[in-house]
Amino acid sequence: MGLNNLEIFVIILTIGVFPILFFIASKNLDAKSVFQWMMEKPNDWIGKNK
Numbered sequence: 001m002g003l004n005n006l007e008i009f010v011i012i013l014t015i016g017v018f019p020i021l022f023f024i025a026s027k028n029l030d031a032k033s034v035f036q037w038m039m040e041k042p043n044d045w046i047g048k049n050k
Helices: 005-028 031-040
Strands: none
């Protein structure tokens, strides 16, 4: 394909880091955490009429 070593390294690094970051983000965005945040700060909801 004509990839040099730097491009291969970046691809491998991306493939390795993405699942880890995806797992961390999905763990922090579970429904229980979002609901808890909504109950603690009801005035910060997106779309709340003031």
